[in-house]
Amino acid sequence: DIRRPRAPLDRIPPDILCAADYETVARAFIDPATLAYIAGGSGDERSLAANRQAFARRGVLPRLLRDVCGGHTRTALLGRPRAHPLLLAPVACQGLVHAHGEVHSARGAEATDTVMVASTLASCPLEEVAAVGGPRWFQLYMQPSREVTADLVRRAERVGFEAIVLTVDAPVQSPGRAARRAGFTLPESAGTANLAGYPAPEGRVLAPTQSRILDGMMREAPTAADLAWLMDVTGLPVLVKGVLRADDARALQRAGVAGLIVSNHGGRALDGVPASLDVLAAVRAAVGPGYPVLLDSGIRAGSDVFTALALGADAVLVGRLQMYALAVAGALGVAHMIRLLREELELCMALAGCATLADITPDLLCEAAPC
Numbered sequence: 001d002i003r004r005p006r007a008p009l010d011r012i013p014p015d016i017l018c019a020a021d022y023e024t025v026a027r028a029f030i031d032p033a034t035l036a037y038i039a040g041g042s043g044d045e046r047s048l049a050a051n052r053q054a055f056a057r058r059g060v061l062p063r064l065l066r067d068v069c070g071g072h073t074r075t076a077l078l079g080r081p082r083a084h085p086l087l088l089a090p091v092a093c094q095g096l097v098h099a100h101g102e103v104h105s106a107r108g109a110e111a112t113d114t115v116m117v118a119s120t121l122a123s124c125p126l127e128e129v130a131a132v133g134g135p136r137w138f139q140l141y142m143q144p145s146r147e148v149t150a151d152l153v154r155r156a157e158r159v160g161f162e163a164i165v166l167t168v169d170a171p172v173q174s175p176g177r178a179a180r181r182a183g184f185t186l187p188e189s190a191g192t193a194n195l196a197g198y199p200a201p202e203g204r205v206l207a208p209t210q211s212r213i214l215d216g217m218m219r220e221a222p223t224a225a226d227l228a229w230l231m232d233v234t235g236l237p238v239l240v241k242g243v244l245r246a247d248d249a250r251a252l253q254r255a256g257v258a259g260l261i262v263s264n265h266g267g268r269a270l271d272g273v274p275a276s277l278d279v280l281a282a283v284r285a286a287v288g289p290g291y292p293v294l295l296d297s298g299i300r301a302g303s304d305v306f307t308a309l310a311l312g313a314d315a316v317l318v319g320r321l322q323m324y325a326l327a328v329a330g331a332l333g334v335a336h337m338i339r340l341l342r343e344e345l346e347l348c349m350a351l352a353g354c355a356t357l358a359d360i361t362p363d364l365l366c367e368a369a370p371c
């Protein structure tokens with residue numbers, strides 16, 4: 001079969017010159033149905049498209065004649081020093097593209113001092129991710145039973161995860177239309193290892209008048225009370241992922257959440273929501289300076305990282321590029337992708353007159369040059 005995807009390489013292909021090249025090259029390494037699942041968005045994919053357009057609309061207006069020698073990308077996240085402001089976003093089921101998915105992503109992260117945010121729905125158990133040894137946060141999807149949720153959190157605490165990221169924007173999930181049309185199904189090998197061994201949630205019979213979505217799936221969706229419960233059961237800092245509104249941001253800050261991730265789930269949750277980049281400045285203004293605000297959705301280049309930082313993000317998370325790099329060259333690919341993004345950011349900083357991340361201010365952005 002000529003469409004059979006290539007196995008991951010143990011070297012970097014010579015045609016990868018920038019981080020975004022992983023998106024193109026990965027096509028030969030991922031079967032078409034799986035690629036449709038990873039690349040796709042929800043609904044009409046308006047939010048998916050908006051994410052990229054939001055970056056494309058913005059350009060950089062550099063400051064000249066600044067001395068940037070000795071500059072660096074160092075920062076601190078949740079009180080810990082980090083070499084750069086890039087994290088690996090939680091991406092489920094990495095066994096879809098690599099036999100040791102999350103373990104290889106964790107190795108790539110460890111090699112580049114990158115925080116890996118491991119998904120609840122990972123193909124490798126969180127204990128195996130932790131054994132790699134790099135900096136790590138655990139992304140939590142609330143489970144139908146509080147005992148199971150609390151047990152997941154305890155397991156993450158036990159093996160040294162440094163924070164919990166509660167994702168709240170996708171309680172109802174289904175593969176996008178492109179993936180369904182392509183016949184995508186989740187193979188058992190890429191299943192959710194963290195949830196193995198827990199009793200299956202009880203099935204619920206709905207009355208004919210009840211909604212499959214509002215009465216069925218949303219019964220398990222987290223509420224503000226669940227968030228309060230979570231912050232009570234864990235000693236780890238809790239961040240909330242999926243924030244788009246300034247009033248939600250302020251309420252979460254007041255509730256004692258350790259930080260926010262401005263995200264539209266890479267255009268995979270509610271279609272029609274704005275690009276996360278377009279709401280970032282309002283969220284930052286709502287919570288004030290000095291409070292951790294991260295961003296994801298649409299990051300493909302170092303200049304995108306620069307733009308997000310200029311609009312108020314402390315750091316960014318990388319979703320799909322991680323899967324593409326993993327598919328092409330496993331841990332090596334992930335480490336290389338992060339290194340490329342970091343160098344692209346450094347280049348952008350150097351040419352814009354920024355020696356440190358603190359120098360990346362909103363006045364450096366302008367409307368993009370027309371293509």
Ligand code: FNR
Nearest residue numbers: 089090091092119167265266296297298318319320
């Ligand atoms: C995701 N994302 C996600 N988010 C989360 O909180 N838990 C998860 O398990 C997953 N799983 C997942 C699978 C796949 C295939 C994708 C593409 C995305 C969302 C992810 O964390 C992040 O928000 C987006 O991927 C960011 O957008 P970009 O970088 O992909 O454009």
